[in-house]
Amino acid sequence: MTETNPAELPPSDHPESEERSNRRRFRSALALVAALGVVGLLVIVFAGRFGKDPRLVDSPLIGKPAPTIELEYLEESGTWSLEAMRGQIVVVNFWASWCVACRLEHDDLLAAAATYRDRGVQFVGVDFQDELGDAISFLDEMGRGQGYVYLADPGSRVAIEYGVYGIPETFFIDPDGNVAAKIAGESTYAILTSTIEGIRQGTLPALP
Incomplete structure (x- = not known):
């Protein structure tokens, strides 16, 4: 049986490359959730304090x-x-x-x-x-x-x-x-x- 050396795999098939890609996607998702949370909080604060009319x-x-x-x-x-x-x-x-x-x-x-x-x-x-x-x-x-x-x-x-x-x-x-x-x-x-x-x-x- 022929074994495949991970070092010989193309970059897209390399286990470590896929793991790094997954980590990047996870961090991006967390950043997006955090950003949306901040925006939502600002909307609530400003809506509560100043009302809907910007005047x-x-x-x-x-x-x-x-x-x-x-x-x-x-x-x-x-x-x-x-x-x-x-x-x-x-x-x-x-x-x-x-x-x-x-x-x-x-x-x-x-x-x-x-x-x-x-x-x-x-x-x-x-x-x-x-x-x-x-x-x-x-x-x-x-x-x-x-x-x-x-x-x-x-x-x-x-x-x-x-x-x-x-x-x-x-x-x-x-x-x-x-x-x-x-x-x-x-x-x-x-x-x-x-x-x-x-x-x-x-x-x-x-x-x-």
């Missing part, structure tokens, strides 16, 4: 006391203070007449403000780097919300304290005066109301 974003302010807002009304005399709203949810939207996305989201903001007008939620619009006449013309054209407060922010002092870098940006402040969530970009009625409900139900802010 609901993280901010270093979330979970911390909201910066002070004490500004003059846009169209009338007097000063509005955030501190006086303690115990209510406050939705602060930074907008301007020249902002295209602000125009697109305006009706949704008014609708959400009307929905929560008598339910302990105050909507506030802070005019950002705008001309007073242009801002008023914008509101004349687009409409003013029921119970909606519009404020002027000369020098963008409040916007700077909130870290606003592009509008529209919308901040949600819980009844204890802490920032609970932030929307970057155009908001919608659905994301506005779902975020408010998250605060009312105690699921926001979602902190690690």
